[in-house]
Amino acid sequence: MINWSMGQVVEVARVGAEIYSVWISERKISRKVKPGQFIGVKVPERDDLLLRRPFSVADVKGGKMRIVFRVVGAGTAKLAHSKKGDRWDIIGPLGKPAPLVQNKSVVVCGGGVGAAPLFYLTRVLKEKNRVVAVLGARRAAELVMVSEFRQLGVKVYLTTEDGSKGIRGLVTEALEPVIKVMEKPVVYACGPEGMLKALCPLSRKAKVWAFFEERMGCGTGVCYGCALPKKDGGYLRLCQDGPVVSLDEVVL
Numbered sequence: 001m002i003n004w005s006m007g008q009v010v011e012v013a014r015v016g017a018e019i020y021s022v023w024i025s026e027r028k029i030s031r032k033v034k035p036g037q038f039i040g041v042k043v044p045e046r047d048d049l050l051l052r053r054p055f056s057v058a059d060v061k062g063g064k065m066r067i068v069f070r071v072v073g074a075g076t077a078k079l080a081h082s083k084k085g086d087r088w089d090i091i092g093p094l095g096k097p098a099p100l101v102q103n104k105s106v107v108v109c110g111g112g113v114g115a116a117p118l119f120y121l122t123r124v125l126k127e128k129n130r131v132v133a134v135l136g137a138r139r140a141a142e143l144v145m146v147s148e149f150r151q152l153g154v155k156v157y158l159t160t161e162d163g164s165k166g167i168r169g170l171v172t173e174a175l176e177p178v179i180k181v182m183e184k185p186v187v188y189a190c191g192p193e194g195m196l197k198a199l200c201p202l203s204r205k206a207k208v209w210a211f212f213e214e215r216m217g218c219g220t221g222v223c224y225g226c227a228l229p230k231k232d233g234g235y236l237r238l239c240q241d242g243p244v245v246s247l248d249e250v251v252l
């Protein structure tokens with residue numbers, strides 16, 4: 001069941017270039033939300049921005065949940081200017097939880113702010129799996145939550161396109177040698193659709209669960225604004241059937 005709730009902002013921090021972390025105190029949704037699910041936030045004082053903005057939950061702790069987001073437009077700019085004590089109108093949990101595995105070699109692969117939802121997932125998966133993280137961004141200032149991933153005790157490989165931190169190149173290129181030495185790896189990937197597309201060849205050799213965060217309208221199954229074609233015909237709705245989808249099932 002989808003809950004509606006007024007959450008209270010308890011912490012806002014700039015954690016990278018135009019990237020913000022917000023902790024929200026909210027009991028109903030934070031108790032239920034699982035890794036891979038997202039919330040819909042109404043942008044405060046902006047009735048012209050009709051659609052709720054979707055954000056994956058990056059972590060939960062004692063009646064609080066965290067989102068980490070990049071400022072790309074009017075909605076995220078307004079949310080980034082939130083202050084402690086502000087109240088946010090939220091619905092959730094939305095979407096399906098990411099499928100979890102046990103006793104596997106797992107790689108989480110995050111492109112830019114796509115690392116955020118993988119953090120909550122990694123915290124849960126590392127209890128029953130061997131997990132490594134491959135995190136990439138265009139430049140060092142866009143890598144997020146690196147020290148937090150390390151604090152979880154997982155090995156972290158870093159890449160940047162400009163070589164300012166870690167291996168120079170694309171995160172998808174850095175992923176290949178990491179996977180090669182693993183037996184039957186399971187990959188969870190979150191990033192721009194171009195990155196997910198680059199992982200399609202890999203999905204023939206390994207199970208790849210992809211987080212799709214670029215298509216969304218109503219977020220609740222009504223508008224089909226999130227439709228993604230399936231290989232075996234028809235469409236899936238990312239807000240209902242995703243946003244975490246097996247990459248070998250869809251056409252990109």
Ligand SMILES: Cc1cc2nc3c(=O)[nH]c(=O)nc-3n(C[C@H](O)[C@H](O)[C@H](O)COP(=O)(O)OP(=O)(O)OC[C@H]3O[C@@H](n4cnc5c(N)ncnc54)[C@H](O)[C@@H]3O)c2cc1C
Nearest residue numbers: 053054055056068069070072073074075076213214216243
């Ligand atoms: C399931 C889901 C989970 C998400 N989780 C996160 C998250 O954890 N952190 C985060 O930073 N973002 C996340 N997003 C993306 C986020 O919802 C959008 O960036 C946000 O809604 C943009 O709102 P805006 O008003 O600032 O920008 P708008 O004014 O709506 O758009 C400004 C510009 O950004 C582009 N844009 C808008 N939405 C997206 C998008 N989804 N992806 C790429 N470009 C977009 C537009 O094409 C336009 O060029 C998620 C999206 C989905 C669907």
Ligand code: FES
Nearest residue numbers: 217219223224239
């Ligand atoms: S976003 Fe409207 S149906 Fe999925």
